[in-house]
Amino acid sequence: MVHQEKINELKSKLAGELIEPGDARYDAARKVYNAMIDKRPRLIARCADVSDVIESVNFARKNELIVSIRGGGHNAGGLGICDDGLVIDLSLIRFTHIDPENKTVRVGGGCTWRDVDHATHAFGLAVPTGIISTTGVGGLTLGGGLGHLTRHYGLTIDNLISADLVLADGRFVTANEWRNEDLFWAIRGGGGNFGVATSFMFKAHPVHTDYAGPMLWPLDKAQEVMKWYRQFIDAAPENITGFFAFLTVPPGPPFPESLHLKKMCAIVWCYTGPIEDAEQVFRPVRTQFPPALDLVGPIPHPALQGMFDPIYPPGLQWYWKADFVNELSDKAIALHVKHGSELPTMWSTMHLYPINGAAHRIGNNETAWSYRESKWAEVIVGVDPDPGNNNRIIEWARRYWEALHPYSAGGAYVNFMMEEGDERIRATYKENYERLAEVKAKYDPANFFRVNQNIKPEKVA
Numbered sequence: 001m002v003h004q005e006k007i008n009e010l011k012s013k014l015a016g017e018l019i020e021p022g023d024a025r026y027d028a029a030r031k032v033y034n035a036m037i038d039k040r041p042r043l044i045a046r047c048a049d050v051s052d053v054i055e056s057v058n059f060a061r062k063n064e065l066i067v068s069i070r071g072g073g074h075n076a077g078g079l080g081i082c083d084d085g086l087v088i089d090l091s092l093i094r095f096t097h098i099d100p101e102n103k104t105v106r107v108g109g110g111c112t113w114r115d116v117d118h119a120t121h122a123f124g125l126a127v128p129t130g131i132i133s134t135t136g137v138g139g140l141t142l143g144g145g146l147g148h149l150t151r152h153y154g155l156t157i158d159n160l161i162s163a164d165l166v167l168a169d170g171r172f173v174t175a176n177e178w179r180n181e182d183l184f185w186a187i188r189g190g191g192g193n194f195g196v197a198t199s200f201m202f203k204a205h206p207v208h209t210d211y212a213g214p215m216l217w218p219l220d221k222a223q224e225v226m227k228w229y230r231q232f233i234d235a236a237p238e239n240i241t242g243f244f245a246f247l248t249v250p251p252g253p254p255f256p257e258s259l260h261l262k263k264m265c266a267i268v269w270c271y272t273g274p275i276e277d278a279e280q281v282f283r284p285v286r287t288q289f290p291p292a293l294d295l296v297g298p299i300p301h302p303a304l305q306g307m308f309d310p311i312y313p314p315g316l317q318w319y320w321k322a323d324f325v326n327e328l329s330d331k332a333i334a335l336h337v338k339h340g341s342e343l344p345t346m347w348s349t350m351h352l353y354p355i356n357g358a359a360h361r362i363g364n365n366e367t368a369w370s371y372r373e374s375k376w377a378e379v380i381v382g383v384d385p386d387p388g389n390n391n392r393i394i395e396w397a398r399r400y401w402e403a404l405h406p407y408s409a410g411g412a413y414v415n416f417m418m419e420e421g422d423e424r425i426r427a428t429y430k431e432n433y434e435r436l437a438e439v440k441a442k443y444d445p446a447n448f449f450r451v452n453q454n455i456k457p458e459k460v461a
Ligand SMILES: Cc1cc2nc3c(=O)[nH]c(=O)nc-3n(C[C@H](O)[C@H](O)[C@H](O)COP(=O)(O)OP(=O)(O)OC[C@H]3O[C@@H](n4cnc5c(N)ncnc54)[C@H](O)[C@@H]3O)c2cc1C
Pocket: 032, 033, 068, 069, 070, 071, 072, 073, 074, 075, 076, 078, 079, 080, 081, 090, 109, 110, 129, 130, 131, 132, 134, 135, 136, 137, 138, 139, 140, 141, 142, 143, 144, 145, 146, 147, 191, 192, 193, 195, 196, 197, 198, 312, 415, 416, 451, 452, 453
């Protein structure tokens, strides 16, 4: 129990907002992207600046309140929010400062990727990020960051230059290659375990107009296309990324009526090389496997980044299962086609994101992200607007995952996991776990930040 007096005192100190149960804003403020998550925090601090974050961290520590950190609110398991504790909501800390000469961008800890793409595009630049523009910069970056530019420019963390954080004891620190190097190593993959990141500075790259979009094939071609894709993406130039998917065609434009609601397989391409060479680059796949629908063409980078936003608005039910994959054997491909053909609802899907190319040039121990040798991050998501279908989407995702897990590398990308227990977290960080636990013991010895894929503080003798 925290006394109302103390709560009022905190409220008076914040430049932002403090929202309590009973407040008209409470229900909207506690909602996260995944509508399957329904948590009721004691307090939600919408921090306006670093000073608000320091006040909130100190308040929670002194009053023994559990804390969660909310960036964009997209986390699969709803780890941006908590029951009975204090949510540090960063959605008001939203700024972008671009330095076009040095090709860097500094962004607020509560930005979404749409903010960043918008700011950088005017200068013909982009930061490698995920494939949905409403995702938060905070959670995606601290977990790694996979997307359309991974093969060309690496993971999002490979482009992180510096971050400012408020630690569990209320101190404000900078982490980069020169200051607090151990912390900088840990936050590149270790998630929100170490502090509240109030700003990030990224390297940006010359990306303006991509040659990109989805190619779709009927399911009876899925086996052949997947086998071709397996080989192609292994050897393809780094300026091509393409993720493989099973999906259901939405019933509306730009999709032709003849394909509406058909289950199909797809590759969603992004080519960032010279646009005049693009036709030639894609000629082999178009000749060998003429797609039933080919939406690949020139597109401004932010438009590609927002392409799937309308299909996946906030408020759907989501159930996630994931793994890293080193090899796609013929047996695994046959199982993918079997389960991919059984998508339970229109929104449900399976994606295989390539993580080779530039992402492979960094060693497993150079950052906390421990699966550099893997070739794909696989994610199976059961999705639907109707909670009445939750059993169907959950059972399908579990069945699919269980069939493919024996062919996986063991762990999974933390940002594609729900709350799956300690063993799974250890499998994900492998040999980096011990070092992460030591850094945690140094910066957060009481495990104050524990609403996350939690790394327990541990001093190794
Ligand atoms: C539709 C959809 C598509 C996605 N696509 C991709 C993709 O293409 N590539 C990819 O890599 N991932 C993708 N993701 C996964 C995404 O990276 C994670 O869900 C991530 O956790 C979202 O970050 P967030 O800030 O929005 O989340 P939140 O729910 O706000 O936060 C999640 C966790 O991140 C931590 N956190 C967030 N912000 C901060 C901060 N500023 N400081 C400290 N800790 C913080 C906290 O520990 C928190 O518990 C996708 C997710 C969704 C729902």
